[in-house]
Amino acid sequence: MTVQSNETSIQTSATPLGRDDLARLVAKDIAPGSFVNLGIGQPTLVSNYLTEDQDITLHTENGMLGMGPAAEGDQIDGDLINAGKIPVTELPGSAYFHHADSFAMMRGGHLDICVLGAFQVSATGDLANWHTGAPGAIPAVGGAMDLATGAKDVFVMMTLLTREGASKIVDACTYPLTGVGCVTRVYTDKAVFLTGPEGVTVRETFGCTLEELQELVPVPLKTVVK
Amino acid sequence: MLNFVDSVQEAVAGIRDGSTVMIGGFGNAGQPFELIDALLECGAKDLTVVNNNAGQGDQGLALLIKEGRVKKMICSFPRQSDSWHFDTKYKAGEIELELVPQGNLAERIRAAGAGIGGFFTPTGYGTMLAEGKETRIIDGRGQVFETPIHADVALIKALKADGKGNLVYRKTARNFGPIMAAAAKQTIVQVSEIVPTGALDPENVVTPGIYVNTVVRVAASDPRIAGTSEKVA
Numbered sequence: 001m002t003v004q005s006n007e008t009s010i011q012t013s014a015t016p017l018g019r020d021d022l023a024r025l026v027a028k029d030i031a032p033g034s035f036v037n038l039g040i041g042q043p044t045l046v047s048n049y050l051t052e053d054q055d056i057t058l059h060t061e062n063g064m065l066g067m068g069p070a071a072e073g074d075q076i077d078g079d080l081i082n083a084g085k086i087p088v089t090e091l092p093g094s095a096y097f098h099h100a101d102s103f104a105m106m107r108g109g110h111l112d113i114c115v116l117g118a119f120q121v122s123a124t125g126d127l128a129n130w131h132t133g134a135p136g137a138i139p140a141v142g143g144a145m146d147l148a149t150g151a152k153d154v155f156v157m158m159t160l161l162t163r164e165g166a167s168k169i170v171d172a173c174t175y176p177l178t179g180v181g182c183v184t185r186v187y188t189d190k191a192v193f194l195t196g197p198e199g200v201t202v203r204e205t206f207g208c209t210l211e212e213l214q215e216l217v218p219v220p221l222k223t224v225v226k
Numbered sequence: 227m228l229n230f231v232d233s234v235q236e237a238v239a240g241i242r243d244g245s246t247v248m249i250g251g252f253g254n255a256g257q258p259f260e261l262i263d264a265l266l267e268c269g270a271k272d273l274t275v276v277n278n279n280a281g282q283g284d285q286g287l288a289l290l291i292k293e294g295r296v297k298k299m300i301c302s303f304p305r306q307s308d309s310w311h312f313d314t315k316y317k318a319g320e321i322e323l324e325l326v327p328q329g330n331l332a333e334r335i336r337a338a339g340a341g342i343g344g345f346f347t348p349t350g351y352g353t354m355l356a357e358g359k360e361t362r363i364i365d366g367r368g369q370v371f372e373t374p375i376h377a378d379v380a381l382i383k384a385l386k387a388d389g390k391g392n393l394v395y396r397k398t399a400r401n402f403g404p405i406m407a408a409a410a411k412q413t414i415v416q417v418s419e420i421v422p423t424g425a426l427d428p429e430n431v432v433t434p435g436i437y438v439n440t441v442v443r444v445a446a447s448d449p450r451i452a453g454t455s456e457k458v459a
Contacts, residue, residue, distance in 0.1 A: 061328065062252040062398050078254055079399040085253035096397055098404040098432075099252070099278075100336035103329030107349060126352075138316055139325050140305035141355065146329030149348045180352035180368065 010223055013206040016189040022157060024049040026115060026187050029155075034112040035059055037147055040084040042157045043115035059111055061143040063102045066094025083143065103143070106150035114151035116144070118158045118186075120173045123219040125183040125195040127156065128175035141178075148179030160188035160216065167217045169193060169200065190216070194224075228391045229440045230420065234264035237414050237442040241265060241379050246274040248335065248375075248406040249287060250382035253279065256399035258383040258416045260444045262286045265381065271295045276335070276375060278328065278402065280304035280312035291315055300375060302328035327355060330372050332405060338374035339408025339437070346371055380410035384433065387415060389423030391435030400432065407437040414439065418446035 017025065019042060027049035030036060037059045038044050047069070050056045058067040060082045067082060068089035076087045097105075105111065118129040130144045131137065148154055158168055169186065185203075186193040191213055192203040201222045205213055214221050231237050238261060241247065247265070251257030266289055273296050280299045281288030290296055292311040299321060304312050315321040326334065327349050337345060350356045351368035360371040382403040384393040393415060395403055407413045420443050 060398070062255070063401050064398055077397065079256070079397040081253055081255050081398055085255075090397070096395075096400055098400050099328075099332040099402050100405045103332050107329055107333075107347065131354075136317070138305040138313060139323075140303045141325060141327050142303040143328040145327040145353060145355065146349045149351070150329070177353045 009209070010202060010204050011206070011209060012204040016207040018189070019045060020048075022187050022189065025192070026155060026157060027051075027054075029185075030054065030056060030113060032056075035065070035110065037061065037106070037111055037114040037151065039114065039116040039144075039147065041117045043117060044084070046115055046157075059102075059105070060088070061099075061102055061106070061147070063097050063099060064090070064094060065097075066091045068094075103146050103150075106143075106146050109150060109152055111151045113153045113155060114147045115155045115157055116147060118156045118168065118183075119175045120168050120170050121156055121158075121183050121186050121193075121195060122173050123169070123171055123195065123199050124197055125154075125181045126173050127154065127178045127183050128173040129156075130178050131176045133176045144178050148182045153184045154179075154182045156183050156186045158186070158188055160190045169217050169219060171219050193221075228435060228438060231440060231442050234260045234416065234442055234444065235267065237261060237416070237440050238264045238268050238270075238381070240412065241268060241270045243270055244272045245270065245378040246276065246376070248276040248377040248380040248382075248402070248410055250380070250401065250403045250406050251277065251279075251286075252398065252401040253282065255397070256383050256395070256401045256403060257286050258381045259286045261381040261383075261414060261416050261442075262290060266290050266293060266295065269295075272297050274298040274300065276300045276331075276377060276406075278302055278331065279306060280309055280323075282306055283308045284311075288312070291321065294320070296321060298322040298324065300324045300326060300331070302326055302331050325355060331375070332402065334372055334375040335402065335409045336405045337372075338376045339405060342374060344371055344373045375409065377406070377410040378412065380406040380413045382406055382413065382415050384415050384417050386419045386421050386426065387417045387438070387441045388421050388426045388435075391415075391438035391441060392426050392428075392431040393417070393433035393435075393438065394426060394430060395432055404433045404437075407433045412439045413437055415441050416444040417441060419443065 023045035068091040071087040120128040346369035385396040
């Protein structure tokens with residue numbers, strides 16, 4: 001990663017970030033000692049880059065704190081799975097609890113961060129990540145709305161553009177909402193965005209300038225005032 | 227009144243057509259497969275089933291749905307890669323779906339067991355799952371009124387029961403068990419082991435026996451639950 005010396009530039013990488021580089025960046029941004037829930041899919045990659053020094057405790061919605069890495073071979077135990085129903089392991093100091101307690105700790109604001117995937121994020125941090133709303137699609141929400149509403153900080157990880165080249169950061173979500181004004185940061189291959197009531201601020205860009213980024217994103221972008 | 231019975235068939239014999247049945251489990255962990263198989267065998271129909279999912283593969287709840295015994299599912303995540311039986315029934319308009327965010331599902335079940343008439347929660351506010359529901363702004367946050375989910379019967383799986391019906395669970399197989407046990411009029415539990423009264427440390431009892439009506443022992447050798455049989459002891 002190259003950091004340009006020019007103070008007016010917020011480009012911190014000469015190329016867009018791949019999925020693993022992005023996961024590494026999210027992991028680095030998680031404060032030591034945090035309680036974190038990683039969503040299914042791309043966010044799960046973040047766990048590969050958390051360091052022991054960070055002392056992060058992972059929560060899984062099906063009733064566990066202190067979740068360890070995926071189970072392999074003899075470790076596989078059908079009674080010990082994560083929210084994605086993948087067999088996992090327990091770390092020393094882990095705890096089990098029932099579903100109402102698991103979501104109470106989520107809804108009650110005890111989790112510091114959750115990291116989720118998204119279809120769209122609006123300029124004010126509305127999240128759409130559970131349902132395309134397509135006719136005939138079977139809706140399934142799981143814990144997405146509870147996570148979006150409950151965690152102190154909601155980080156989204158996604159590619160900035162759809163396969164068709166449309167920005168997933170939008171003025172207003174066209175997909176059904178998961179939560180209103182809940183997203184605080186969006187990590188994409190091209191930039192990191194901070195979202196909130198004041199709109200969208202760009203923290204850093206990867207492989208593009210702010211001007212090039214603005215051409216892709218249909219909402220006004222600000223930069224952090226130094 | 228607490229009963230210990232010898233077979234899963236006997237355990238589910240009282241379940242009537244039209245019942246609301248809570249079924250524990252998240253994915254396969256904690257799913258009381260043998261009790262569900264017995265429910266299928268006993269022929270009860272027009273059931274409303276409360277579970278996190280809507281059946282996976284060709285077993286358990288999925289078969290109950292396939293056989294047309296379930297008129298309505300209340301769940302958070304029906305769509306999975308192997309939920310083909312639900313998918314077919316849903317697309318054919320042969321099963322009703324009440325989709326509930328998972329934390330609201332858990333809290334509505336908990337509320338029923340705790341005698342709560344309803345609660346306001348921020349989860350789902352401003353989304354299509356709150357449409358038609360009462361809302362309020364509380365402490366500056368939009369919140370949605372949710373009502374309890376009661377059941378006639380709960381079918382759950384625990385690791386051990388003692389002679390008083392006190393239960394302990396195993397790892398993430400605990401999930402919905404404790405709250406469903408409290409929310410149903412009749413709670414039927416399959417356990418891997420029945421231990422003498424006094425053998426469970428009272429400090430570690432998860433579900434007190436007051437919530438339990440029927441206990442049946444089912445040996446933990448089900449190959450569908452990888453790893454359970456040798457690690458139970």
